[in-house]
Amino acid sequence: MAxxxxxxxxxxxxxxxxxxxxxxAYFGYPITPQNELTAYMARHxxxxxxxxxxxxxxxxxxxxxxxxxxxxxxSMTSSSSPGVSLKQEGISYICGADLPAVIVNVARSGPGLxxxxxxxxxxxxxxxxxxxxxxxxxxxxxxxxxxxxxxxxEAFDLSDEWRxxxxxxxxxxxxxxxxxxxxxxxxxxxxLPKRSWAVxxxxxxxxxxxxxxxxxxxxxxxxxxxxxxxxRYAKIKETLVRFEETQVEDADLVIVxxxxxxxxxxxxxQEARKAGLKVGLFRPITLWPFxxxxxxxxxxxxxxxxxxxxxxxxxxxxVRLAVNGKAPVDFYGRCGGVIPTEDEVLAAARKILGK
Amino acid sequence: MELAYGHPKSLKPIQTKYCPGCGHVxxxxxxxxxxxxxxxxxxxxxxNPVGCSIWADLYFDFDxxxxxxxRTPAAATGIKRVLPDHLVICYQGDGDLAxxxxxxxxxxxxxxxxxxxxxxxxxxxxxxxxxxxxxTLVGQHATTAPYGRDPVEAGMGYPIRVLEMLATLGxxxxxxxxxxxxxxxxxxxKQYIKKAFEAQMRGEGFTMVEILSPCPTNWSxxxxxxxxxxxxxxxxxxxLGEVKNTLEEAAK
Numbered sequence: 339m340a341x342x343x344x345x346x347x348x349x350x351x352x353x354x355x356x357x358x359x360x361x362x363a364y365f366g367y368p369i370t371p372q373n374e375l376t377a378y379m380a381r382h383x384x385x386x387x388x389x390x391x392x393x394x395x396x397x398x399x400x401x402x403x404x405x406x407x408x409x410x411x412x413s414m415t416s417s418s419s420p421g422v423s424l425k426q427e428g429i430s431y432i433c434g435a436d437l438p439a440v441i442v443n444v445a446r447s448g449p450g451l452x453x454x455x456x457x458x459x460x461x462x463x464x465x466x467x468x469x470x471x472x473x474x475x476x477x478x479x480x481x482x483x484x485x486x487x488x489x490x491x492e493a494f495d496l497s498d499e500w501r502x503x504x505x506x507x508x509x510x511x512x513x514x515x516x517x518x519x520x521x522x523x524x525x526x527x528x529x530l531p532k533r534s535w536a537v538x539x540x541x542x543x544x545x546x547x548x549x550x551x552x553x554x555x556x557x558x559x560x561x562x563x564x565x566x567x568x569x570r571y572a573k574i575k576e577t578l579v580r581f582e583e584t585q586v587e588d589a590d591l592v593i594v595x596x597x598x599x600x601x602x603x604x605x606x607x608q609e610a611r612k613a614g615l616k617v618g619l620f621r622p623i624t625l626w627p628f629x630x631x632x633x634x635x636x637x638x639x640x641x642x643x644x645x646x647x648x649x650x651x652x653x654x655x656x657v658r659l660a661v662n663g664k665a666p667v668d669f670y671g672r673c674g675g676v677i678p679t680e681d682e683v684l685a686a687a688r689k690i691l692g693k
Numbered sequence: 694m695e696l697a698y699g700h701p702k703s704l705k706p707i708q709t710k711y712c713p714g715c716g717h718v719x720x721x722x723x724x725x726x727x728x729x730x731x732x733x734x735x736x737x738x739x740x741n742p743v744g745c746s747i748w749a750d751l752y753f754d755f756d757x758x759x760x761x762x763x764r765t766p767a768a769a770t771g772i773k774r775v776l777p778d779h780l781v782i783c784y785q786g787d788g789d790l791a792x793x794x795x796x797x798x799x800x801x802x803x804x805x806x807x808x809x810x811x812x813x814x815x816x817x818x819x820x821x822x823x824x825x826x827x828x829t830l831v832g833q834h835a836t837t838a839p840y841g842r843d844p845v846e847a848g849m850g851y852p853i854r855v856l857e858m859l860a861t862l863g864x865x866x867x868x869x870x871x872x873x874x875x876x877x878x879x880x881x882x883k884q885y886i887k888k889a890f891e892a893q894m895r896g897e898g899f900t901m902v903e904i905l906s907p908c909p910t911n912w913s914x915x916x917x918x919x920x921x922x923x924x925x926x927x928x929x930x931x932x933l934g935e936v937k938n939t940l941e942e943a944a945k
Contacts (some may be wrong), residue, residue, distance in 0.1 A: 363775060389774040393767070394800035401764035401797070405740070405771025408758040413771070431761050537756035538776040541735020549750045551759035 342521045348483045349374035349513040351521075352442055352506065355487035356414050357382055359494040360525040361440070363389035363406035363413045365399040369421045370454045371510035372444035376416065396421040400428030400441070407437040408550040410536030412494050412527075416442035418510070419460050420451060422468075429503060430469030434552025436535070436567070438497035440490065442506040444513035447648075447675035455675025456510035456598055461652035464507050465626045472564050474571055476504035476578075477625040479596040483517035489623075491522045496578070498531055500570055507625060509648065511598045511677065571627075580623040581632060585611065589618030591691055592636060594657050595646040596622050599678060603646050606683035617687050625653070630660035637665035644690055646683055647671045666690075701725035703734045705754050714916025716906025717746050719873045720813060723883045724782065725753065727890055737780040740769045744786035745819040763794025766801035766810065773808045780890060781808035788818045791827035791853050798859070802899045805864030809889045810901040812855060815908040816927060823911035827853045830926055835911075856903050856936040866898035868937040872905035872928060874920050885935070892940050905931055 346354070353375045356364070364383050366376035376392070383390035389406065393399035399415045406413040417425060422443045432439050443464065447457030464477045476496050480486035486508055493504035537548050554560040584607060586592055595603040600621040610617035620636070620643075622629050637643070642665050645654035654669045661667055670686035672678045700706050704725035711717050728737055734755055741749035743762035750757035760768035769783035783801075790798050790812050798810065817835060818824040825835035825842055830852050832841040844851045856868040867889050871882030882904055889900035905927045907919035914922060 363771060365771070391770065391774070391804070394796050397764065398767040398770075398797055398800065401760055401767035402771040402774075404760055404764070405758060405768035405773075406775045407771070408768070409738075409772045409775035411771075411775040427761055428764070435759075537738045537758055537772065538779055539736070540756050547754060547756050549757045549759070551750065551757070553747060553759060 343518055344521060345516055346483060346519050347374050347514060347516050348486045348508060349444060350378045351483045351487040351519045352416070352490045352508070353378035353382070354521060355490040356440065356494070357386070358522050358524050359491045360412045360527045361388070361414045361494065362411035363403070365391050365393050365402040365415050367393050367396045367399050367417065367421060369418045371446060371513050372416050372418045372442070375442065375444065375513070396424035397428065400425040403439050404428055404432055404435070404437065407432065407439045408435070408536060409538050410533040412498070414440040414442070416444065418444050419446045419448050419457065422460065423463070426463070426469035429475070430467070430471050430473065431552050432503050433467070433473040433475055434471060435550050436501040437503070437550065438501055439503040440493045440497060440506070441503055442490070442508065445507060445509045447673065453675040454510065456648060456677060457673065457675055458509060458597060458599060458648035459650070459652065459673060460507065461625065461647070461649060464505055465628065465656070473567065474626050475502050477507050478504060479507045479623060479625050480512055481597055481600050481621065483512065483515060483519045486512055487519050487521060491525070494525070500574060502570065507597070509598050575627040578624065579627045579629045579631070581629040582621040582623060584619040584621070586618035586620055586636065588616055589641060590616045591644055591687055592618045592620050592641045593644045593646055593683070593687065594620045594622070594633070594653070596625060596653065599646045599648050602678055602680055603683050605680035606687060609680060609684050610687055615687065615691055615693055622653070628656045628660070630656065633657060633660035634662065634664070637661040641665060642690065643667045644687060645669045646678060646686070648677060649673050701729045703728040703737070703754050705752055707752065709752055710748050711745065712910040714907055714909040714919055715745070716815065716873045716904065716908070717813060719879060720811065720904055720906065721749065721752055723879065723886060724811065727883060727887045728755070728780065730887070731780070731890060731894070733780045736778065737782065738772055738776070739782045739784055740765045740772065742785045742789035744789050746784055746786060746813065747820070749784055763789050763792070764797055765789060765794060766797040766806070769808045770801055770804070770806050773806060777807065777896070780893060783808050783810040785810060785812055786819065787812070787814050787816065787826040787828040791855050799862070802859045802901070803862045803864045805866070805898040807893055807896050807898060809893045811886070812901060812903040813906050814903055814931065815906045816852070817908050817911045819908050819911055825849065830930060833926070852930065854931060856901065859901065860937040864899045865901070865937060866939050867892050867900040869935045870903040870905070870931060870933050872923065872933055874905070874907070874923050874928070878933065881933070888940070895941070897940055903931070
């Protein structure tokens with residue numbers, strides 16, 4: 339069969355991948371720069387007689403996801419930074435109730451209303467839970483339209499398997515950019531993990547009644563359920579960390595960057611290599627779980643690091659935690675919606691290497 | 694021999710955590726009776742709110758989902774859209790529905806979401822200990838309205854008649870207000886709930902039953918006195934009856 343390849347915006351590719359992954363219910367609210375995603379879902383979910391609602395707010399949208407997920411449907415919402423802030427309460431409840439869901443953040447620059455240009459300043463919010471309480475969720479960071487589609491498709495499976503929501507942390511550039519994308523096949527939903535915890539069809543299934551809830555007023559019981567969740571987190575950290583390395587083995591300086599800033603850094607690496615500088619690139623694909631072990635290994639081999647971000651420095655803190663004082667970690671970043679250039683990153687690398 | 698009257702199957706035979714004289718208990722029972730009569734126990738889902746009735750899932754013997762404060766109609770929307778053949782009950786108190794969740798209820802109603810909202814109006818925040826609610830009457834005392842609700846000088850606003858407000862929306866098909874102050878009104882309330890549930894199962898549109906309910910603990914009254922207070926103060930302001938009925942049945 340010929341490959342299903344199309345020229346698409348990142349936002350549309352994410353939407354199409356979600357539909358093919360079997361997303362049964364999508365809830366959105368207008369916000370730039372992710373509007374194409376919601377519009378695509380409106381057209382194509384309604385076409386397929388699936389649930390699409392333009393909610394009255396991001397708050398409602400995430401709580402509709404909560405309900406649809408509780409009822410056993412593959413569910414999704416998307417937004418951009420200020421809207422994702424509004425969803426944090428709902429994400430905390432989704433995590434507390436152990437529901438699967440996919441949340442897309444086509445991030446812009448903040449704080450506050452900020453700007454609509456691409457940003458990576460939502461790293462802390464995304465990787466630290468973001469709402470109240472002790473929890474984490476998957477955070478997947480695509481660098482291209484293709485990867486945005488692939489990771490979205492996979493996010494539904496990860497989320498289902500672990501009953502933990504998965505966030506796609508893209509940015510305005512990935513969302514707006516057009517690239518060729520090979521689309522995944524329709525997911526066979528008959529092979530998904532059983533949702534014995536979901537509400538609905540109780541009599542038909544002849545099971546005891548189910549309650550989907552995050553409340554527990556008995557401290558010891560609540561502690562036990564939080565601990566059980568953290569045991570799942572530990573397993574995820576062991577098995578599901580993902581990253582990409584480019585010319586890291588012989589590198590003196592390893593640039594650490596994800597998403598759009600990793601693309602820029604790759605260009606800087608190529609220029610550096612032409613100039614004889616041993617620069618490598620380490621690109622985390624899972625921001626949570628963060629590839630801390632591999633970074634620690636590289637630090638043990640005498641590498642030094644340069645974190646490049648579209649923020650004032652957020653992921654760099656995870657790099658420092660991973661390296662744990664064994665190697666110097668520098669930072670270069672632009673913020674406010676400014677995308678660093680290859681020349682700027684190369685200059686930062688040269689400065690560190692003294693060449 | 695058939696048992697003519699007993700404990701409803703959809704309600705677990707256990708003691709509740711509700712205070713003596715609380716209206717939730719009667720309302721739970723009435724809902725359970727209607728579900729039994731309609732034979733829907735195995736295909737019902739309740740979304741229980743943040744508030745005293747967060748405990749509803751302990752008592753109803755069918756599936757439940759507990760959403761964030763005020764987001765109950767949004768979660769019920771998600772559930773009903775995924776399971777359109779189920780009876781979905783969106784159970785809310787006055788703080789959940791008419792304060793923090795105002796946007797959610799208005800838009801769920803306006804979309805004509807095909808679940809039934811049971812709105813328990815006791816004119817006070819119960820679980821948090823007697824704060825002023827959107828439905829607190831003018832002059833009524835609350836921990837956050839210690840001198841009585843004062844709409845003018847203290848700028849505390851006026852009690853909201855939710856059904857009358859929602860009645861203007863195209864998506865609402867059946868809006869009725871009952872009360873659990875006496876047996877006659879409890880029977881009427883049950884009829885309203887049954888009409889609403891039947892309409893929901895026919896897929897007609899948004900249905901809601903508001904129920905005036907005593908809260909002796911936070912009104913600082915005995916159970917008997919609280920019923921008298923409800924009759925004397927709440928019923929004159931929150932008129933009982935069907936506020937809107939545009940069900941197909943009514944049109945015939």
